[in-house]
Amino acid sequence: MKIKVDYIARVEGEGSVKFNIEGGKLKELKLNIWEPPRFFEGFLVGRKFDEVPDIVSRICGICPVSHMTTSIRAIEKAVGFIPSLEIKNLRKIMSLSQIVASHLVHLYMLVLPDYHRLDMLFSRENPPSPPFTKGGKGGLLEEIKRLIRLKEAVNNVTAIFGGRPLHPVAMVVGGFTKIPSRDEIGKVIKGLESIKGDALDTVKMVSKLHYPDFRNNTEYVSIISKDDYAVNEGTIASSSGIEVEEDDYLSWFQEEEVPYSNAKRTVMKGRGSIMVGALSRLNIKFGMLHPEAKKAAEMIGFKILGKNPFLNNIAQAVEIVHGIWECIELLDAFSIGNYFFKVNVREGSGSALTEAPRGMLYHQYELNKKGIIERANIVTPTAHNFMSLEESLKKLVNENIDKPKNELSLLCEMLVRAYDPCFSCSVH
Amino acid sequence: MEKPRLGFFKYSCCAGCEFQFMYFQKHIIESITSFDIVYARMLKRGGNPHGPFDIALVEGTITESWQVDELKKIREQSKQLFAIGSCAIDGGIPAIKSTMPELEAEKKVYKDLSTIHSIRPHSVDAYIKVDGYIRGCPPGERDLHEALASVLTGKKPAFLQYSVCVECKLKGNICVLVAYNMPCMGPVTNAGCGALCPSMNRACYSCFGPMKQANGPALARKFRLMGLSREDIIRKFTEFGADTIEFRRVIETYED
Numbered sequence: 001m002k003i004k005v006d007y008i009a010r011v012e013g014e015g016s017v018k019f020n021i022e023g024g025k026l027k028e029l030k031l032n033i034w035e036p037p038r039f040f041e042g043f044l045v046g047r048k049f050d051e052v053p054d055i056v057s058r059i060c061g062i063c064p065v066s067h068m069t070t071s072i073r074a075i076e077k078a079v080g081f082i083p084s085l086e087i088k089n090l091r092k093i094m095s096l097s098q099i100v101a102s103h104l105v106h107l108y109m110l111v112l113p114d115y116h117r118l119d120m121l122f123s124r125e126n127p128p129s130p131p132f133t134k135g136g137k138g139g140l141l142e143e144i145k146r147l148i149r150l151k152e153a154v155n156n157v158t159a160i161f162g163g164r165p166l167h168p169v170a171m172v173v174g175g176f177t178k179i180p181s182r183d184e185i186g187k188v189i190k191g192l193e194s195i196k197g198d199a200l201d202t203v204k205m206v207s208k209l210h211y212p213d214f215r216n217n218t219e220y221v222s223i224i225s226k227d228d229y230a231v232n233e234g235t236i237a238s239s240s241g242i243e244v245e246e247d248d249y250l251s252w253f254q255e256e257e258v259p260y261s262n263a264k265r266t267v268m269k270g271r272g273s274i275m276v277g278a279l280s281r282l283n284i285k286f287g288m289l290h291p292e293a294k295k296a297a298e299m300i301g302f303k304i305l306g307k308n309p310f311l312n313n314i315a316q317a318v319e320i321v322h323g324i325w326e327c328i329e330l331l332d333a334f335s336i337g338n339y340f341f342k343v344n345v346r347e348g349s350g351s352a353l354t355e356a357p358r359g360m361l362y363h364q365y366e367l368n369k370k371g372i373i374e375r376a377n378i379v380t381p382t383a384h385n386f387m388s389l390e391e392s393l394k395k396l397v398n399e400n401i402d403k404p405k406n407e408l409s410l411l412c413e414m415l416v417r418a419y420d421p422c423f424s425c426s427v428h
Numbered sequence: 429m430e431k432p433r434l435g436f437f438k439y440s441c442c443a444g445c446e447f448q449f450m451y452f453q454k455h456i457i458e459s460i461t462s463f464d465i466v467y468a469r470m471l472k473r474g475g476n477p478h479g480p481f482d483i484a485l486v487e488g489t490i491t492e493s494w495q496v497d498e499l500k501k502i503r504e505q506s507k508q509l510f511a512i513g514s515c516a517i518d519g520g521i522p523a524i525k526s527t528m529p530e531l532e533a534e535k536k537v538y539k540d541l542s543t544i545h546s547i548r549p550h551s552v553d554a555y556i557k558v559d560g561y562i563r564g565c566p567p568g569e570r571d572l573h574e575a576l577a578s579v580l581t582g583k584k585p586a587f588l589q590y591s592v593c594v595e596c597k598l599k600g601n602i603c604v605l606v607a608y609n610m611p612c613m614g615p616v617t618n619a620g621c622g623a624l625c626p627s628m629n630r631a632c633y634s635c636f637g638p639m640k641q642a643n644g645p646a647l648a649r650k651f652r653l654m655g656l657s658r659e660d661i662i663r664k665f666t667e668f669g670a671d672t673i674e675f676r677r678v679i680e681t682y683e684d
Contacts, residue, residue: 011470014438014469037534038491038525039546040537042534043524045536054633055521060443061446064444122457148457163624169625424442
């Protein structure tokens with residue numbers, strides 16, 4: 001029996017899962033990311049350093065801020081510019097607000113329909129309706145309203161500092177070109193305060209979904225810092241106790257080409273598969289979460305290192321709480337000042353690791369003395385997750401091999417969605 | 429009443445346009461329930477990619493030959509087809525690749541090119557007739573709203589067809605080009621962003637793509653007088669317009 005999901009729905013980008021079952025045994029399974037390559041690492045060569053953040057933000061329409069902050073930090077390292085603490089804090093606000101926004105859309109619009117047996121969250125035939133009416137089978141009016149309130153409040157945070165929530169413009173090499181007024185900041189803080197209840201309700205909602213009972217063996221990897229729940233800066237840590245400096249990334253991690261996929265697969269040299277993303281972050285630095293997020297996780301009885309990748313969805317909900325509370329604190333501490341510095345170019349190379357919504361993201365650049373890019377290297381979260389996702393799919397199929405064809409393929413799709421892949425990023 | 433049948437198609441891009449459509453801030457409920465969503469992969473499982481469609485939205489640059497074949501079929505099955513976003517309209521960021529020998533760019537990314545089948549990046553209208561352009565990167569909310577509302581009401585959409593300069597003037601911005609000597613692409617760039625970059629104290633980098641019939645060479649001469657090198661000028665005009673007639677005139681002038 002051959003099963004093909006040619007174009008996995010409700011994920012970012014284009015990928016397929018194909019497998020073959022013969023005599024009750026899984027013969028072969030391939031995750032084929034057929035998203036067409038755009039060759040960013042090729043055409044970035046010859047571009048000027050200050051164009052890079054604007055160009056790489058177009059790698060991904062959901063996590064543009066991550067590509068921007070990562071490239072900015074790598075370039076600033078290459079030219080020897082050290083940003084002030086204030087600038088770092090603003091970048092953190094940008095990253096956190098984007099992580100929350102990305103998780104929200106993923107949880108509500110991409111994941112939730114699976115658990116309500118819907119093709120999409122709501123539609124013409126199934127409009128948002130309260131649960132007690134007979135008309136709509138979804139009855140997800142409350143959830144949809146909550147999503148809208150949450151998304152608007154966090155998008156406003158990205159927008160006041162970046163100019164717009166998607167592909168922001170004010171965040172550049174050297175800082176921020178414009179800073180909002182106190183009034184504007186006051187307004188977004190109010191907005192964030194107003195969605196605190198909604199964020200906790202999201203955690204409750206996600207915790208009540210019936211996740212498939214499944215375990216995989218993989219190494220969780222994320223960046224850590226002794227000061228905070230690291231998002232933009234830190235050292236690499238794994239669940240088996242490895243700690244690696246950011247600059248040593250390439251001596252530990254290796255990208256390899258996969259004949260049946262346009263995305264490359266990244267492995268830790270001499271070790272097995274790794275998983276990055278919200279679940280890995282929680283597994284590795286739970287203690288650094290905001291107290292409210294910890295409380296929320298405890299409220300639903302979330303235990304770390306549970307080995308079920310489907311629980312990535314719960315981890316995302318917990319991070320939504322963390323992001324909102326931490327953004328409020330950072331915004332409260334915000335002071336008007338100088339947030340833009342001129343950067344003097346020089347020859348050099350620099351690399352940076354950050355936590356994108358979907359996990360660890362790596363950028364590396366070499367610049368010549370005119371500030372022109374001579375070499376670019378980008379490794380995305382989905383490339384890091386590739387091997388783990390493929391292994392998990394194999395294990396999932398083997399454990400459910402007797403299920404009917406359509407149920408099995410839906411289960412595989414659900415697992416792919418739980419990893420929250422970004423295929424556009426992974427190919428770039 | 430029958431709702432218009434909508435299809436959304438993604439080619440080589442960041443999926444930001446589909447994201448902008450499927451989560452259309454403030455309009456999400458109306459935009460999704462006013463249409464019969466026949467096909468939109470990021471929003472809906474299943475669906476029918478073969479049509480017919482009353483409205484088809486196409487995002488992304490065309491970089492592989494199968495996309496051309498599919499695109500032609502979608503065109504045949506669609507009453508109205510709009511290109512959405514800078515990639516689909518102008519080639520956008522992926523078209524930067526055509527400023528260098530293509531193999532050179534490809535070799536920098538893959539060691540084994542035997543499984544890569546890319547063609548030269550082009551806009552959607554290089555292959556098919558398009559009924560309208562929802563410009564921007566990300567697409568402007570005003571034009572997206574206009575396109576959807578026009579299909580619902582059966583009128584011809586009126587898209588913004590003037591430069592970013594007009595938006596700056598309407599906002600009362602100080603001109604960053606004249607007053608601060610910033611190399612602003614606003615004069616040749618289509619409006620729709622609300623003059624975002626100049627309002628944020630930086631020069632426009634043309635993410636909405638060239639305005640129709642913009643005089644690129646005139647602005648390039650101004651940049652030359654301001655002290656920009658030939659390479660700098662080419663970079664300005666190739667970030668979002670490497671594949672457009674308007675900007676190619678500049679590129680050809682300043683190339684060695």
